[in-house]
Amino acid sequence: MKRRQFAKAAASGTLAAFAVSTGLSQKSKRSPELIDIHQHVNFLGRYNKALVDHQDRMGVTKTVLLPSGAMIARSSTNGGRANGLAARVYGTEASARLAKQYPDRFVYFCNEVPDKPEAVAELEKWLKRGALGIGESKFKLECDSAPMQKIYEVASEFEVPVLLHFEHKAYNTGFERFHKMLEKYPKVNFIGHAQTWWGNIDANHQQEVMYPKGPVKAGGLTDRYLADYPNMFADLSAGSGKNALSRDEKHAIGFLERHQDKICLGTDCADIEGQGDSCSGTGQIDNVRRFVKDEKVLTKILSGNAKKIIRLS
Numbered sequence: 001m002k003r004r005q006f007a008k009a010a011a012s013g014t015l016a017a018f019a020v021s022t023g024l025s026q027k028s029k030r031s032p033e034l035i036d037i038h039q040h041v042n043f044l045g046r047y048n049k050a051l052v053d054h055q056d057r058m059g060v061t062k063t064v065l066l067p068s069g070a071m072i073a074r075s076s077t078n079g080g081r082a083n084g085l086a087a088r089v090y091g092t093e094a095s096a097r098l099a100k101q102y103p104d105r106f107v108y109f110c111n112e113v114p115d116k117p118e119a120v121a122e123l124e125k126w127l128k129r130g131a132l133g134i135g136e137s138k139f140k141l142e143c144d145s146a147p148m149q150k151i152y153e154v155a156s157e158f159e160v161p162v163l164l165h166f167e168h169k170a171y172n173t174g175f176e177r178f179h180k181m182l183e184k185y186p187k188v189n190f191i192g193h194a195q196t197w198w199g200n201i202d203a204n205h206q207q208e209v210m211y212p213k214g215p216v217k218a219g220g221l222t223d224r225y226l227a228d229y230p231n232m233f234a235d236l237s238a239g240s241g242k243n244a245l246s247r248d249e250k251h252a253i254g255f256l257e258r259h260q261d262k263i264c265l266g267t268d269c270a271d272i273e274g275q276g277d278s279c280s281g282t283g284q285i286d287n288v289r290r291f292v293k294d295e296k297v298l299t300k301i302l303s304g305n306a307k308k309i310i311r312l313s
Contacts, residue, residue, distance in 0.1 A: 033299075035306040036281070037064040038136070038163070038193065038237040038266030040089040041098055048098055050272040055105070057274030058267065058282055061303075062312065063106050065095035066136040066163060069113040070122075076115050076139040076147070085138050085165075087270065092126050099130075107312060109133040109163065114147035120154055127158045132310050135163030136193065143172040144181050152185045161189040161309050163235060166196040168207045175200065176221060182229040189309040191264065193235040197222055198244035201255060211243050216251040226259045233309055234259065236301075237266030242284045245291065253291045260297045264306045 036055065041048065055063050068089040073080035084090070095108035110126035111134065112119040123134060134155050141148055143164065155162045166172045175196050182190060195210040200222040205212060225232045235241065245252040256263060265288065267281025275282050285302075292298045306312065 033062075033303040034058075034060050034285070035062045035064070035265060035303045035312070036060045036267050037191070037264045037306050037310070038066060038235055038268040039063050040066055040068075040085065040087065040136075040268075040270075041094045042084075042088055042090040043270040044087055046270060046272060051098075052102065052105075054269075054272055054274035054279075058279070058285060060267075061105070064132070064306075064310065065099060065106055065108040067092040067095040067109065067111045069111045069119075069139070070116060072113060072116065074113060074115060076113055076141050078140055082138070082140065082171075085136060092122075092131065096126070096129065096131070107132050107310075109135050111135060111137065114139055114141060114145075114151050119147070120150055123151070123154045124158075127154070127160060131160075132312070133161040133163065135161075135191070136165055137162060138165035138167075138171045138194075140171060140173075142174040143178050144174055148172070149181070149184075152181060152188055155188045156185050159187060160311075161191055161233070163191040163193060164197075165194040166192060167194050167210075168196045168199075172196075179225065179229070182225065182232055186231055189231050189233055191233045191235050191309070192222065192225070193237060193241070193266065193268075195240045197234070198240040201244055201251075211240065213243075213247050216244075216248040216255075218251065218254070223255070223259075226262045232262065233305065234263045235266040235268075236263060236284055236288070237268035237281070239280055241266065241268075242280050242287065245284070245287045249291065252287070256288070256292050256301065257294075257297065260292075260300050261305060263301050264309070265302050 068084045068091050071083045077083050092110045099106040099108045110131035112122045164172050166175050199205045200220040203217040203219040269279050269281040271279045273279050
Protein backbone atom coordinates (compact mmCIF):
# COMPACT_ATOMS: atom_id res chain seq x y z
CA MET A 1 0.00 0.00 0.00
CA LYS A 2 3.07 2.36 0.24
CA ARG A 3 3.65 5.26 -2.25
CA ARG A 4 5.72 7.71 -1.44
CA GLN A 5 7.84 24.14 -12.95
CA PHE A 6 9.72 26.03 -12.84
CA ALA A 7 10.62 26.97 -16.52
CA LYS A 8 13.96 28.39 -17.70
CA ALA A 9 14.13 32.02 -18.76
CA ALA A 10 16.65 33.51 -21.16
CA ALA A 11 17.00 36.79 -19.31
CA SER A 12 15.87 38.43 -16.10
CA GLY A 13 13.15 40.34 -17.94
CA THR A 14 11.80 37.10 -19.36
CA LEU A 15 11.87 35.53 -15.92
CA ALA A 16 9.84 38.38 -14.47
CA ALA A 17 7.31 38.15 -17.30
CA PHE A 18 7.07 34.41 -16.77
CA ALA A 19 6.39 34.86 -13.05
CA VAL A 20 3.61 37.35 -13.72
CA SER A 21 2.01 35.34 -16.51
CA THR A 22 1.84 32.15 -14.45
CA GLY A 23 0.84 33.78 -11.19
CA LEU A 24 4.05 32.68 -9.39
CA SER A 25 4.93 35.08 -6.60
CA GLN A 26 8.28 36.47 -5.56
CA LYS A 27 8.14 34.11 -2.58
CA SER A 28 7.81 31.19 -4.97
CA LYS A 29 11.05 32.16 -6.70
CA ARG A 30 12.87 32.50 -3.36
CA SER A 31 11.58 29.19 -2.07
CA PRO A 32 11.43 26.55 -4.82
CA GLU A 33 9.69 24.05 -2.54
CA LEU A 34 6.92 25.07 -0.15
CA ILE A 35 4.41 22.44 0.95
CA ASP A 36 1.09 23.50 2.49
CA ILE A 37 -0.42 20.58 4.39
CA HIS A 38 -3.76 22.23 5.16
CA GLN A 39 -6.21 23.54 2.57
CA HIS A 40 -9.82 22.81 1.59
CA VAL A 41 -12.02 22.63 -1.49
CA ASN A 42 -14.97 25.09 -1.34
CA PHE A 43 -13.69 26.59 1.91
CA LEU A 44 -16.49 29.02 2.84
CA GLY A 45 -17.62 28.85 -0.79
CA ARG A 46 -14.27 29.65 -2.43
CA TYR A 47 -14.16 28.44 -6.06
CA ASN A 48 -11.40 26.08 -7.22
CA LYS A 49 -9.82 28.66 -9.53
CA ALA A 50 -9.56 31.09 -6.62
CA LEU A 51 -7.93 28.39 -4.49
CA VAL A 52 -5.38 27.60 -7.21
CA ASP A 53 -4.55 31.29 -7.64
CA HIS A 54 -4.39 31.77 -3.87
CA GLN A 55 -1.80 29.01 -3.49
CA ASP A 56 0.23 30.44 -6.40
CA ARG A 57 0.33 33.87 -4.81
CA MET A 58 1.54 32.40 -1.52
CA GLY A 59 4.34 30.61 -3.42
CA VAL A 60 3.09 27.13 -2.52
CA THR A 61 4.44 24.40 -4.77
CA LYS A 62 2.35 21.50 -3.41
CA THR A 63 -0.86 21.52 -1.39
CA VAL A 64 -2.55 18.84 0.70
CA LEU A 65 -6.34 19.04 0.37
CA LEU A 66 -8.30 18.07 3.49
CA PRO A 67 -11.93 17.10 2.81
CA SER A 68 -14.98 16.87 5.05
CA GLY A 69 -16.96 13.77 5.91
CA ALA A 70 -20.50 12.91 4.87
CA MET A 71 -23.26 15.49 5.29
CA ILE A 72 -25.29 13.78 7.98
CA ALA A 73 -27.00 14.72 11.22
CA ARG A 74 -25.42 12.94 14.19
CA SER A 75 -24.25 14.05 17.59
CA SER A 76 -20.69 13.89 16.24
CA THR A 77 -21.59 16.55 13.65
CA ASN A 78 -23.58 18.67 16.10
CA GLY A 79 -26.79 17.53 14.48
CA GLY A 80 -25.41 18.46 11.07
CA ARG A 81 -24.37 21.99 12.03
CA ALA A 82 -20.69 21.00 11.85
CA ASN A 83 -21.02 19.32 8.47
CA GLY A 84 -18.39 20.37 5.95
CA LEU A 85 -15.91 20.95 8.79
CA ALA A 86 -18.28 23.75 9.87
CA ALA A 87 -16.95 25.71 6.87
CA ARG A 88 -18.89 24.36 3.85
CA VAL A 89 -15.90 22.23 2.83
CA TYR A 90 -16.59 19.54 0.23
CA GLY A 91 -15.87 15.83 0.67
CA THR A 92 -13.14 13.49 -0.50
CA GLU A 93 -14.42 13.09 -4.05
CA ALA A 94 -14.07 16.83 -4.70
CA SER A 95 -10.54 16.86 -3.32
CA ALA A 96 -9.58 13.83 -5.42
CA ARG A 97 -11.02 15.49 -8.52
CA LEU A 98 -8.97 18.69 -8.05
CA ALA A 99 -5.82 16.66 -7.34
CA LYS A 100 -6.38 14.74 -10.56
CA GLN A 101 -6.77 18.01 -12.47
CA TYR A 102 -3.50 19.39 -11.03
CA PRO A 103 -1.45 16.28 -10.19
CA ASP A 104 1.83 18.16 -9.71
CA ARG A 105 0.32 20.70 -7.35
CA PHE A 106 -2.31 18.98 -5.21
CA VAL A 107 -2.62 15.73 -3.26
CA TYR A 108 -5.47 14.79 -0.94
CA PHE A 109 -6.42 13.09 2.29
CA CYS A 110 -9.72 11.31 2.87
CA ASN A 111 -12.26 11.81 5.62
CA GLU A 112 -15.45 10.39 7.07
CA VAL A 113 -17.66 10.88 10.11
CA PRO A 114 -16.02 8.40 12.52
CA ASP A 115 -19.19 7.01 14.09
CA LYS A 116 -20.91 6.51 10.73
CA PRO A 117 -21.25 2.72 10.26
CA GLU A 118 -19.57 2.83 6.83
CA ALA A 119 -16.65 5.02 7.97
CA VAL A 120 -13.93 2.38 7.89
CA ALA A 121 -14.95 1.03 4.49
CA GLU A 122 -15.14 4.55 3.05
CA LEU A 123 -11.67 5.47 4.29
CA GLU A 124 -10.18 2.22 3.04
CA LYS A 125 -11.73 2.81 -0.39
CA TRP A 126 -10.11 6.22 -0.77
CA LEU A 127 -6.75 5.16 0.65
CA LYS A 128 -6.63 2.42 -1.95
CA ARG A 129 -7.46 5.00 -4.63
CA GLY A 130 -4.60 7.31 -3.69
CA ALA A 131 -5.49 9.37 -0.61
CA LEU A 132 -2.32 10.01 1.40
CA GLY A 133 -3.80 10.42 4.86
CA ILE A 134 -6.92 10.93 6.96
CA GLY A 135 -8.30 14.31 8.00
CA GLU A 136 -9.06 16.93 8.89
CA SER A 137 -10.80 15.01 11.64
CA LYS A 138 -13.07 17.62 13.22
CA PHE A 139 -15.94 15.92 15.00
CA LYS A 140 -17.63 16.22 18.37
CA LEU A 141 -16.04 13.10 19.82
CA GLU A 142 -13.48 12.38 22.50
CA CYS A 143 -10.05 11.93 20.95
CA ASP A 144 -9.72 8.47 22.51
CA SER A 145 -13.31 7.31 21.86
CA ALA A 146 -14.06 4.02 20.15
CA PRO A 147 -15.07 5.64 16.82
CA MET A 148 -11.85 7.67 16.73
CA GLN A 149 -9.78 4.60 17.50
CA LYS A 150 -11.28 2.87 14.49
CA ILE A 151 -9.90 5.75 12.41
CA TYR A 152 -6.47 5.33 13.99
CA GLU A 153 -6.56 1.62 13.27
CA VAL A 154 -7.18 2.28 9.59
CA ALA A 155 -4.31 4.78 9.56
CA SER A 156 -2.05 2.25 11.22
CA GLU A 157 -2.94 -0.45 8.71
CA PHE A 158 -2.26 1.81 5.72
CA GLU A 159 0.64 3.62 7.41
CA VAL A 160 -0.74 7.10 6.73
CA PRO A 161 -0.97 10.18 8.98
CA VAL A 162 -4.06 11.53 10.72
CA LEU A 163 -4.61 15.29 11.06
CA LEU A 164 -6.71 16.24 14.08
CA HIS A 165 -8.54 19.44 15.02
CA PHE A 166 -8.34 19.83 18.82
CA GLU A 167 -10.84 22.31 20.26
CA HIS A 168 -11.84 22.33 23.93
CA LYS A 169 -15.42 21.17 24.53
CA ALA A 170 -16.04 21.04 20.78
CA TYR A 171 -13.87 18.67 18.71
CA ASN A 172 -11.52 15.82 19.68
CA THR A 173 -11.98 16.51 23.35
CA GLY A 174 -9.89 14.98 26.13
CA PHE A 175 -6.62 16.42 24.85
CA GLU A 176 -4.95 15.69 28.17
CA ARG A 177 -5.43 11.96 27.49
CA PHE A 178 -4.14 11.96 23.93
CA HIS A 179 -0.77 10.60 25.01
CA LYS A 180 -2.51 7.24 25.42
CA MET A 181 -3.34 7.21 21.70
CA LEU A 182 0.22 8.16 20.79
CA GLU A 183 1.41 5.16 22.78
CA LYS A 184 -1.25 2.77 21.51
CA TYR A 185 -0.76 3.61 17.81
CA PRO A 186 3.01 4.12 17.37
CA LYS A 187 2.85 3.51 13.61
CA VAL A 188 0.50 6.45 13.08
CA ASN A 189 1.94 9.91 12.57
CA PHE A 190 -0.53 12.26 14.25
CA ILE A 191 -0.63 15.93 13.19
CA GLY A 192 -2.06 18.39 15.71
CA HIS A 193 -3.97 21.52 14.72
CA ALA A 194 -6.36 24.21 16.00
CA GLN A 195 -7.05 26.21 19.13
CA THR A 196 -6.52 23.68 21.91
CA TRP A 197 -3.45 22.22 20.22
CA TRP A 198 -1.77 25.62 19.92
CA GLY A 199 -3.00 27.04 23.21
CA ASN A 200 -1.27 24.20 25.02
CA ILE A 201 2.23 25.23 24.00
CA ASP A 202 1.89 27.27 27.21
CA ALA A 203 2.24 25.48 30.55
CA ASN A 204 -0.11 28.10 32.04
CA HIS A 205 -2.81 27.75 29.39
CA GLN A 206 -6.44 28.14 30.45
CA GLN A 207 -8.36 25.61 28.35
CA GLU A 208 -11.42 27.82 27.81
CA VAL A 209 -9.32 30.49 26.06
CA MET A 210 -9.18 29.86 22.32
CA TYR A 211 -6.73 32.58 21.25
CA PRO A 212 -4.55 33.38 24.27
CA LYS A 213 -2.32 36.43 24.33
CA GLY A 214 0.90 37.34 26.07
CA PRO A 215 4.10 35.51 27.03
CA VAL A 216 4.33 31.73 26.80
CA LYS A 217 5.78 29.51 29.49
CA ALA A 218 7.37 26.51 27.76
CA GLY A 219 6.39 23.02 28.83
CA GLY A 220 2.69 22.87 28.01
CA LEU A 221 1.01 19.65 26.88
CA THR A 222 1.66 20.35 23.20
CA ASP A 223 5.31 21.10 23.89
CA ARG A 224 5.63 17.82 25.77
CA TYR A 225 3.77 15.73 23.19
CA LEU A 226 6.12 16.97 20.47
CA ALA A 227 9.18 16.36 22.61
CA ASP A 228 8.23 12.98 24.03
CA TYR A 229 6.49 11.16 21.18
CA PRO A 230 8.18 10.47 17.82
CA ASN A 231 4.78 10.11 16.11
CA MET A 232 3.42 13.54 17.12
CA PHE A 233 3.72 16.44 14.65
CA ALA A 234 2.37 20.00 14.40
CA ASP A 235 0.43 21.87 11.72
CA LEU A 236 1.18 25.62 11.80
CA SER A 237 -2.05 26.60 10.08
CA ALA A 238 -4.97 28.92 10.78
CA GLY A 239 -5.36 31.86 13.12
CA SER A 240 -4.54 29.61 16.07
CA GLY A 241 -1.15 28.65 14.65
CA LYS A 242 -0.35 32.20 13.63
CA ASN A 243 -1.36 33.49 17.07
CA ALA A 244 0.83 30.88 18.77
CA LEU A 245 3.94 32.29 17.11
CA SER A 246 2.99 35.98 17.10
CA ARG A 247 1.97 36.23 20.78
CA ASP A 248 5.51 35.66 22.06
CA GLU A 249 8.19 36.01 19.40
CA LYS A 250 11.05 35.05 21.71
CA HIS A 251 9.31 31.80 22.62
CA ALA A 252 8.43 31.20 18.95
CA ILE A 253 12.10 31.28 17.94
CA GLY A 254 12.98 28.69 20.56
CA PHE A 255 9.91 26.56 19.88
CA LEU A 256 10.61 26.33 16.13
CA GLU A 257 14.24 25.48 16.82
CA ARG A 258 13.39 22.91 19.48
CA HIS A 259 10.79 21.12 17.36
CA GLN A 260 12.34 21.70 13.93
CA ASP A 261 11.84 18.04 12.99
CA LYS A 262 8.19 18.00 14.02
CA ILE A 263 6.62 21.15 12.54
CA CYS A 264 4.94 21.40 9.12
CA LEU A 265 3.73 24.45 7.27
CA GLY A 266 -0.03 24.67 6.90
CA THR A 267 -2.20 27.66 6.01
CA ASP A 268 -5.94 26.79 6.33
CA CYS A 269 -6.93 30.28 5.14
CA ALA A 270 -10.23 30.85 3.34
CA ASP A 271 -9.44 34.19 1.67
CA ILE A 272 -8.95 34.61 -2.08
CA GLU A 273 -6.06 37.09 -1.97
CA GLY A 274 -3.18 34.80 -0.95
CA GLN A 275 -1.20 37.88 0.08
CA GLY A 276 -1.36 40.86 2.39
CA ASP A 277 -2.80 41.24 5.88
CA SER A 278 -6.09 39.52 5.01
CA CYS A 279 -4.31 36.19 4.39
CA SER A 280 -3.30 34.44 7.60
CA GLY A 281 -1.36 31.84 5.59
CA THR A 282 0.91 34.47 4.10
CA GLY A 283 1.36 35.94 7.57
CA GLN A 284 2.39 32.58 8.98
CA ILE A 285 4.84 31.91 6.15
CA ASP A 286 6.35 35.32 6.87
CA ASN A 287 6.52 34.45 10.57
CA VAL A 288 8.45 31.25 9.88
CA ARG A 289 10.89 33.01 7.58
CA ARG A 290 11.39 35.78 10.13
CA PHE A 291 11.88 33.53 13.15
CA VAL A 292 14.00 30.81 11.51
CA LYS A 293 17.39 32.01 10.30
CA ASP A 294 19.01 28.62 9.67
CA GLU A 295 18.27 27.58 6.07
CA LYS A 296 18.35 23.88 6.88
CA VAL A 297 15.78 24.29 9.63
CA LEU A 298 13.67 26.52 7.39
CA THR A 299 13.64 23.86 4.67
CA LYS A 300 12.48 21.24 7.18
CA ILE A 301 9.51 23.33 8.27
CA LEU A 302 8.51 24.59 4.83
CA SER A 303 8.73 21.22 3.07
CA GLY A 304 11.03 18.56 4.53
CA ASN A 305 8.96 17.44 7.46
CA ALA A 306 5.83 17.14 5.33
CA LYS A 307 7.73 14.92 2.90
CA LYS A 308 8.89 12.81 5.82
CA ILE A 309 5.43 12.00 7.16
CA ILE A 310 3.32 12.13 3.98
CA ARG A 311 4.21 9.96 0.99
CA LEU A 312 4.65 12.84 -1.43
CA SER A 313 6.13 12.04 -4.83
